[in-house]
Amino acid sequence: MRHTLFVLHKYTGLITGLLLVVIGLSGSLLVFHDGLDEILNPQLMTTGDTPLPLNDIIERAEAEMGRRALRIEPAQDPGSPHTLRFFAPPGEPGPIQVSVSPYSGEILAVRTWGDYAMTWIYSLHYTLLSGHTGEIVVGVMGLCLLGFCLTGLYLWWPTGRRKGKWRRNLTIKRDGGAYRLHFDLHQVTGIYLLPVLLAVAFSGVTLVFPDQVAALVRTVLPMDERPFPPSRLPDDPDTPSISPQASLDMARTVFPDATLTRLNLPRNETGSYWLAFNRAGEPWQDYGASGIWVDQYSGEILAIWDAPEVAAGSQFMTWQFPLHNGDALGLPGRILVLVSGLTPLLFFITGTYMWWQKRQLRLQAQRRKQARRPTP
Numbered sequence: 001m002r003h004t005l006f007v008l009h010k011y012t013g014l015i016t017g018l019l020l021v022v023i024g025l026s027g028s029l030l031v032f033h034d035g036l037d038e039i040l041n042p043q044l045m046t047t048g049d050t051p052l053p054l055n056d057i058i059e060r061a062e063a064e065m066g067r068r069a070l071r072i073e074p075a076q077d078p079g080s081p082h083t084l085r086f087f088a089p090p091g092e093p094g095p096i097q098v099s100v101s102p103y104s105g106e107i108l109a110v111r112t113w114g115d116y117a118m119t120w121i122y123s124l125h126y127t128l129l130s131g132h133t134g135e136i137v138v139g140v141m142g143l144c145l146l147g148f149c150l151t152g153l154y155l156w157w158p159t160g161r162r163k164g165k166w167r168r169n170l171t172i173k174r175d176g177g178a179y180r181l182h183f184d185l186h187q188v189t190g191i192y193l194l195p196v197l198l199a200v201a202f203s204g205v206t207l208v209f210p211d212q213v214a215a216l217v218r219t220v221l222p223m224d225e226r227p228f229p230p231s232r233l234p235d236d237p238d239t240p241s242i243s244p245q246a247s248l249d250m251a252r253t254v255f256p257d258a259t260l261t262r263l264n265l266p267r268n269e270t271g272s273y274w275l276a277f278n279r280a281g282e283p284w285q286d287y288g289a290s291g292i293w294v295d296q297y298s299g300e301i302l303a304i305w306d307a308p309e310v311a312a313g314s315q316f317m318t319w320q321f322p323l324h325n326g327d328a329l330g331l332p333g334r335i336l337v338l339v340s341g342l343t344p345l346l347f348f349i350t351g352t353y354m355w356w357q358k359r360q361l362r363l364q365a366q367r368r369k370q371a372r373r374p375t376p
Contacts, residue, residue, distance in 0.1 A: 002154070002155065006151075009147075009148060009151040010351070010355060014351070016141060017344065018348065019128070020141055020144070020347075020348070021344045022124065023125055023138060024340070024341040024342065024345065025342070025345065026122075026125035027125050027200075027337070027341040028337075028338045028339075028340075029118075030118070030122055030325065031325060031326055031334045031337050033122065034286075036118055037116075037117070040118070043109060044081050045080070045081075046080075046101040046102070046103060046106070046108065047079060047103065048101065048103020048104060049103065051102040051103060052103065053245055054072065054074070054082075054244050054245050055244055055245045056105055057072065057084075057102065058072055058084065058244055058265075060105045060107070061084040061086075061098045061100050064107050064110070065086050065096065065110075067086060067087070068086075069086055069265055070087060071084070071263060071265060072084045072244070073085075074102075074262075076259070076261070076286060081101060081102065082099070082100045082101075084098045085097055085098075085113075088112065088113075092114075092115075093112060093113070094112060094113030094114035094119065094123075095113050096111070096112055097112070099111075126138060135208055136208070138204070138208055142201050142202075143201075143205055145200075145201035145344075146201045146202060146205065148347075149190075149194055152194075153194060155187075156187050156190070156191050169188070169191070170191070171188065172188050178353075179353075182349075182350040183350070183354060185346060186351060189346060190343070193340055193343055196336050197340055199323050199324075200337060200341075203320040203323045203324035207320060207321060207324060213317070214317060217313045217317060220313070221313030221316060222313055223311050223313035223314045224311045224313075224314045227293065227304075228303075229272050229293045229303045232272070232302075233270055234297040239297050240297075241266065241297060242299050244263055244273070246299060247273035247294040247296070248260065248275060250301065251275045251292040251294055253301075254301060258277035258278060258279045258280075258290065260275060260276070260277055260288070261276045261278050261288035262275070262276040262288060264276075271296065272294060272302055273294040273295075274291060274292070274293050275291065275292050276291050277290045277291070278290070279306070279307065281307075283318065283319045283322040283327070283328040284327055285322075285327045285330055287321075287322070287327065289305075290306055292304055324337070325337060
């Protein structure tokens with residue numbers, strides 16, 4: 001069994017290693033994607049004293065684009081812009097994003113999702129720039145990473161009664177030669193970061209295959225079904241829609257102290273407002289897992305999804321994304337995830353080096369054996 005798992009671990013790593021390196025490095029860059037985007041695009045930063053009402057921000061962006069917005073993501077940090085999303089014209093890689101100053105209402109940037117650096121990296125990480133097929137490949141790579149973690153743990157586990165074996169397997173010997181250094185870096189880094197790698201790998205698989213993972217979770221833990229409010233038309237066809245700010249005011253009666261992270265506008269005459277909030281007790285720091293649906297005509301609360309109060313299985317699923325990007329543990333968690341994204345490169349370099357050295361030794365042994373054979 002040990003030999004079989006070793007061969008599987010080695011050759012699967014050699015075959016899939018480069019793809020995991022690309023996914024890992026791109027994931028490390030995405031840990032601080034908002035901050036990096038603002039560094040790369042300083043024109044997005046803005047200053048002011050008093051923020052404008054959301055209604056004014058949405059109206060100015062819609063006037064600039066000449067059509068209705070899909071949603072607004074309010075600025076979460078001082079100086080950051082509000083971001084509005086619009087449907088993309090045919091042939092574009094993603095939706096149009098409009099950045100607006102919260103203070104002056106100035107249009108700071110109009111960009112296509114997937115065309116600028118950080119969203120291009122996101123697409124590379126999530127789909128390998130290959131659409132749905134690439135997304136499935138990324139999910140399979142997550143399963144491979146889970147396999148590497150488990151087989152690596154089995155192969156690392158000290159066996160026998162030899163004294164000091166645990167200590168040897170947990171330390172890097174710097175004066176043991178190049179091969180020993182690569183071997184120690186490979187196994188010691190893997191074992192210390194094993195919990196992080198397992199969490200990142202499993203959460204990544206969950207994000208790509210949510211229905212399949214949810215079906216497995218449902219066999220162990222209870223899950224709540226997310227609400228889908230019915231489409232509704234007013235009794236009087238001349239009834240106007242309430243404003244986005246009015247929908248927010250209504251939602252505030254349910255979550256008065258929560259932070260608004262996203263406001264989805266009605267897509268059509270029968271749609272509703274959907275507002276995402278970050279509530280105390282959520283695993284998210286920069287995103288909202290709780291939601292409220294508000295009727296666009298009457299302002300009635302149609303449904304509530306209170307993330308900290310849902311069933312255990314639903315909470316387990318909610319935790320996967322913030323575990324994947326480290327948000328669940330704040331800055332320390334993000335740093336751990338950033339470091340874990342660099343490890344596939346380390347594993348691929350050290351693993352390839354060890355394989356190549358052993359291969360060269362085998363070839364040299366074969367040449368010596370052939371040289372010793374008598375000439376016919």
